[in-house]
Amino acid sequence: MQNTLFDKTFRDSNGKIVVAEMPNPPLILWIVASLLTLIFTTGKINTVLDVLANGSLFTWAWLELFQGVNYFRRALGLAVLIGIIVLKIQYVQ
Structure with a gap:
């Protein structure tokens, strides 16, 4: 496998292009907890x-x-981390 920028950006160690994967436990918990906040809106x-x-x-x-x-x-991952920080800073102000 070549080590081009495209390969490093979009391919995994097996040479497959990976943009999205099955959700892992933290992402599943985020989805479930976020949906439940729509039901339990206060308290x-x-x-x-x-x-x-x-x-x-x-x-x-x-x-x-x-x-x-x-x-x-x-x-x-970096974009989401920055997004979390920016949203929390804006929410506090």
Whole structure:
């Protein structure tokens, strides 16, 4: 396999192009917790679900950033981490 920029960006170690994968546990938890915050819109349950959703999305992004199968997945992790930080900073202000 060649080591072109395209290959490093979109291919995994087996030479397959990987842009999306099956969700891993942190991403599944983020989806479930986020959907449940739409049902439980106030109170302590909403707060716990919000913390779980943000924590699991942060974990997913961190894992992608440092263990992603290619540069695209690592860049996606970085973009999500930056997005989380920016949204939280805007929410606080």
